[in-house]
Amino acid sequence: MKVLITGAAGMIGAKLTERLLNDGQIAGVPITHMLLADVVSPAQPTSSLTSSVEVKTLAIDLTDAVAATQLLAQEPDLIYHLAAIVSGEAEADFDKGYRINLDGTRSLLDTIRDKHITNDYTPRLIFASSIAVYGAPFPEVIDDNFQQTPLTSYGTQKAICELLLADCNRRGFLQGISLRLPTICIRPGQPNKAASGFFSNILREPINGISAVLPVQDTVRHWFASPRTAIDFLIHAATLAPEQVGLRCAMNLPGLSATVAEQLESLARVVGTDALKLITRKPDDAINAIVANWPETFNAKRAIALGFTAERSFDDIIKVYLEDDKPNVGS
Amino acid sequence: MKVLITGAAGMIGAKLTERLLNDGQIAGVPITHMLLADVVSPAQPTSSLTSSVEVKTLAIDLTDAVAATQLLAQEPDLIYHLAAIVSGEAEADFDKGYRINLDGTRSLLDTIRDKHITNDYTPRLIFASSIAVYGAPFPEVIDDNFQQTPLTSYGTQKAICELLLADCNRRGFLQGISLRLPTICIRPGQPNKAASGFFSNILREPINGISAVLPVQDTVRHWFASPRTAIDFLIHAATLAPEQVGLRCAMNLPGLSATVAEQLESLARVVGTDALKLITRKPDDAINAIVANWPETFNAKRAIALGFTAERSFDDIIKVYLEDDKPNVGS
Numbered sequence: 001m002k003v004l005i006t007g008a009a010g011m012i013g014a015k016l017t018e019r020l021l022n023d024g025q026i027a028g029v030p031i032t033h034m035l036l037a038d039v040v041s042p043a044q045p046t047s048s049l050t051s052s053v054e055v056k057t058l059a060i061d062l063t064d065a066v067a068a069t070q071l072l073a074q075e076p077d078l079i080y081h082l083a084a085i086v087s088g089e090a091e092a093d094f095d096k097g098y099r100i101n102l103d104g105t106r107s108l109l110d111t112i113r114d115k116h117i118t119n120d121y122t123p124r125l126i127f128a129s130s131i132a133v134y135g136a137p138f139p140e141v142i143d144d145n146f147q148q149t150p151l152t153s154y155g156t157q158k159a160i161c162e163l164l165l166a167d168c169n170r171r172g173f174l175q176g177i178s179l180r181l182p183t184i185c186i187r188p189g190q191p192n193k194a195a196s197g198f199f200s201n202i203l204r205e206p207i208n209g210i211s212a213v214l215p216v217q218d219t220v221r222h223w224f225a226s227p228r229t230a231i232d233f234l235i236h237a238a239t240l241a242p243e244q245v246g247l248r249c250a251m252n253l254p255g256l257s258a259t260v261a262e263q264l265e266s267l268a269r270v271v272g273t274d275a276l277k278l279i280t281r282k283p284d285d286a287i288n289a290i291v292a293n294w295p296e297t298f299n300a301k302r303a304i305a306l307g308f309t310a311e312r313s314f315d316d317i318i319k320v321y322l323e324d325d326k327p328n329v330g331s
Numbered sequence: 332m333k334v335l336i337t338g339a340a341g342m343i344g345a346k347l348t349e350r351l352l353n354d355g356q357i358a359g360v361p362i363t364h365m366l367l368a369d370v371v372s373p374a375q376p377t378s379s380l381t382s383s384v385e386v387k388t389l390a391i392d393l394t395d396a397v398a399a400t401q402l403l404a405q406e407p408d409l410i411y412h413l414a415a416i417v418s419g420e421a422e423a424d425f426d427k428g429y430r431i432n433l434d435g436t437r438s439l440l441d442t443i444r445d446k447h448i449t450n451d452y453t454p455r456l457i458f459a460s461s462i463a464v465y466g467a468p469f470p471e472v473i474d475d476n477f478q479q480t481p482l483t484s485y486g487t488q489k490a491i492c493e494l495l496l497a498d499c500n501r502r503g504f505l506q507g508i509s510l511r512l513p514t515i516c517i518r519p520g521q522p523n524k525a526a527s528g529f530f531s532n533i534l535r536e537p538i539n540g541i542s543a544v545l546p547v548q549d550t551v552r553h554w555f556a557s558p559r560t561a562i563d564f565l566i567h568a569a570t571l572a573p574e575q576v577g578l579r580c581a582m583n584l585p586g587l588s589a590t591v592a593e594q595l596e597s598l599a600r601v602v603g604t605d606a607l608k609l610i611t612r613k614p615d616d617a618i619n620a621i622v623a624n625w626p627e628t629f630n631a632k633r634a635i636a637l638g639f640t641a642e643r644s645f646d647d648i649i650k651v652y653l654e655d656d657k658p659n660v661g662s
Contacts, residue, residue: 094444094502113425135578145470145478149497149579156498160491166480167487171425247466248480 001026002033002074006062006108007082009038011187012128012230016080019231021045021053026078027239037071038083062104068111075115078238079125081108086194087132090154101157109168116173125165126237129178129250131223133159136293144252144302151293162250169249175242179233182225182255182298182310185263185317188325195290199224202260203267203318206275207326215284218261221296225255225310226320236308244306254310256317257297266314270322332357333364333405337393337439338413340369342518343459343561347411350562352376352384357409358570368402369414393435399442406446409569410456412439417525418463421485432488440499447504456496457568460509460581462554464490467624475583475633482624493581500580506573510564513556513586513629513641516594516648519656526621530555533591534598534649537606538657546615549592552627556586556641557651567639575637585641587648588628597645601653 003020007013017036025031033054036042041059060067062083083104084090090097105127115121132155133148148159162178169176186207187200198215199222205212225233233253258266267275300308311317334351338344348367356362364385367373372390391398393414414435415421421428436458446452463486464479479490493509500507517538518531529546530553536543556564564584589597598606631639642648 139476145476147476147478148494149581150494151501151578153498153502156494160494163479163481163487163491163494167484170482171484247482250480 001029001031001078002035002076003031003078003080004035004037004071004076005080005082006037006071007084007128008036008042008057009040010082011189011192011227012184012234013038013042013080013082015227015231016082016234017042017045019235021055023235024052026235033074033076035071035074035076062107063099065107067104068107071108072111072115072121075119075121075123077123079108079123080128080234081105081125082128084128084154084157086192087152087154088192088195088197090157091152091195094153097153097157101154102160105161106164109164109173113168113173122172122174124175124238125177126234127161127165127176127178128234129158129162129180130155131180131182131252131295131298133162133180133250134295136295138295140297142252142295142298144300152290166247166249169245170247175245176249177237177240177245178250179237180250180252181230181233182223182253184227184230185224186226186321186325188227188321195287196222196294198287199260199263202279203263204321206267206278207271207318207321209278211278211280213282214260214279215282215287216260216291217283217288218264219259220291221257221259222291223255223257223295223298224314224317225253226317228320228324229310233308236306240306251303251306252298252300253303253308254300255298256311256314258314262314266318270315270318332360332362332409333366333407334362334409334411335366335368335402335407336411336413337368337402338415338459339367339373339388340371341413342520342523342558343515343565344369344373344411344413346558346562347413347565348373348376350566352386354566355383357566364405364407366402366405366407393438394430396438398435399438402439403442403446403452406450406452406454408454410439410454411459411565412436412456413459415459415485415488417523418483418485419523419526419528421488422483422526425484428484428488432485433491436492437495440495440504444499444504453503453505455506455569456508457565458492458496458507458509459565460489460493460511461486462511462513462583462626462629464493464511464581465626467626469626471628473583473626473629475631483621497578497580500576501578506576507580508568508571508576509581510568511581511583512561512564513554513584515558515561516555517557517652517656519558519652526618527553527625529618530591530594533610534594535652537598537609538602538649538652540609542609542611544613545591545610546613546618547591547622548614548619549595550590551622552588552590553622554586554588554626554629555645555648556584557648559651559655560586560641564639567637571637582634582637583629583631584634584639585631586629587642587645589645593645597649601646601649 135151165176466482
């Protein structure tokens, strides 16, 4: 099986690459080729992992007219389309957001369709969507039938790409799935431009002895999954039969609904109460205004029935960070 | 007030034009200019109606790179964006559907945004969307919160345009409203390429002594409003304050839920049982398959609270046709 990952240099892209190379297969089908693409060339994975897989990296700008043709030249069987600019940037730069997040995806879909028509090429495409397709006001629990009324340009772009993908899926140009990922927590590494960054910062930084700013009230509730779970989602999606996915190919995923207070309680429990001393409360009206429009709790009934699973306690989410991502200072 | 109507040569566009010229105002504000645009030049309205309004017509292809600039050159205060290719054609010609229904709308929105940034131009834009943004399976009654999962390319394009419009509305580039029109019945004139055409054909043709084909079962239920009501919707939308519309600017509208059997009972009641003899039952699998995915009944609570109203009996829908549209043969 040939696998293409767009956005492969991102946090999720890199973890997915590592996991696929470790597994060497998906649902029993050996991975033979991987093309890792991003706007900056993704790191070449360490050779120990790649012995049986031909891995190529490609620096490519999705808004380039020939990008999609290059990405699809080898006709990958499975495409993970993760490339996107994040919510904060898409809000700050209207044109760039639509160019990359919408036009980039459309160009990929159009090229797949061209190849489908000429060549019967019909790949599986797994699109990293987001709960940002939803916007307040919300019911207490959001079910699988709730309307998409995004309140950011990022969420609008994700919702539009879901619709485009679903139409291509319905017409049989590809086998599409859009996964509305929960907010990923704890994000390793440096803060990015996502407005949701603080949910990770207030845990990751204190764990590493660094101070962090909490810009919202302790009562703020949100919907989370760990990076490891996000990768599990992406892998599991690739194992579903098209008839399990059907025409409603965008789906909410299981996650953990937690308040900031619950995050901090877990932090104290797992790492110790000293970690809390590194957090400074500094309310930020702009961030509060954005967060007030975010979903808090889902009942992801359909995805759970399809076998997707997520963490059930925030302690587990913190432990995933300690096991998978905490920098091993001094070792 | 300057008014632009795209799709002005269509059935709804022509009726809206006539109504606006008759009224001469919207919510007490006099209409001074009207620009009627379509891919074929709309008919110049009769002079008696246009005495106080400067009316211009324009033949323009929305997919032309300069079309939006030409349409917006005079900075209309109110834009009715009705132009679209219909469901049957958008399904048959994938590229044409996306080019006109999606790219055409996006180009209009982008040009408005440019003018907003340079010139603080902030028009009101009323977009003719459709219940085709919904796709089966449905709950018994579709409420205002139900998800958009279209099962046609036409419905996909309408849903995407709603999302684009909502993002522009949220950012303040314009004041947008998307009206999810029920199926308009009885459509006057000739059948068009809409898959829903038979709902009108089975009434209009017998009323005029012409035979008609019924391709579905009598039990098929659907959601209707008359052309007159559709025009009322478009006018009423223009009178709403932006704060009444808010950020969820796409809305379901009231209508009448009726089965084909109920349509035919009304036909017999209003026009006489002889009309039924002109209807031939000829089941069409393709049309049945499409119709099976269409919504049947809505609870358009929000639009009703905002003052939108529709017919409450199918007899009334037939009477509207007799009063407004039946050709006066021999007079």
